[in-house]
Amino acid sequence: MHEISVIQSAMEIAVESAKAQGAQQIHRVNMRVGALAGVVPDSLQFAFPIVAKGTIAEGATLEIEFVPAQCHCASCNSDFEPKDFFYACPNCGALTVDLLHGKELELAYLEVS
């Protein structure tokens, strides 16, 4: 499952960063996940404890900040939150693929001790 590899990649970065800063334990992992990141937050939550087991993040909380999609319309130079996946501009009707937000799949921060 895709979400497992995403969490594995996140955990690699997390454990590496935590150790580099002398942390013994990761308590909280905060991720930003865009509406169009191609991953399901619930599946990330499901995968997290499985991947964290046996690492310094075992028992940690995964916190996900959902980032809604935001588009830019080049035709009328306005920003909008799309209502569906076509991204039609509500102002002028133009179709756009200019995404300002929504693709985020980021590790934001850790709480460690």
Add this chain to the structure above:
Amino acid sequence: MGGEMQKSKGRVQRSEARGQRADIGDGADTIGQRAEAEQRRIVINQGVLSKNDQLAQGNRALFRSKHLLTLNIVSSPGSGKTAFIERTLTDVKGRLRGGVVVGDLATDNDAQRIARSGAPAIQITTGDTCHLDAEMVAEATAKLDLDALDVLIIENVGNLVCPSSYDLGEDLRIVLLSVTEGEDKPLKYPTMFKTADVVIVNKMDIAGAAGFDRETALSNIHRMVPRAAVFEVSARTGQGMAAWYSFLEQRAAGRM
């Protein structure tokens, strides 16, 4: 919304953790509270797949230095990726030299089929991984003589979800769908279709039998990804493939 609140609370927590005990607002009890009080924050702000993105950029730089046009072909299982690649490489032989990297969960059937067209084909057995990543592609392409190729074709694992997040270093992402999959396929997999440079509608030879609503399908594709070039083909009969070949040859010429 909730995220913002968490964020500012976290900021307070961090500054307090330096000096005195933090005031944890989540209702943690005394023992937990004491442990959490010594917590500090490490800000990372890094793409989770950044390692893959870096490796993909490395691939891209290498492929460009070899003047290769690189295609990443994705679709649901059985839409006809292998058939499309076989047909393409057979028909452009003599004009373009192609090499293929094929991802498959378990078998090397696809690589064998492609090898029969005379093109070098490297199999990547992904096991239980549902997508190719840049590292797998780097390892597989190391086994190909890239100097002897004009086009590198990567057949991804049959899956329209997971491969969308993994850049492989390709120039063009090609999303294939077949007429039996329904006109609303693009609406069901927006994340993948949004990233397409080219959309191939395959199995046009059985469009009639499948009751394929061509107008609706093309309109859905166009509205989902207006910039994509669309080709309606049959990898079996060769119908519609000529237009795809001129597109491919033109793009490949741009790399030489």
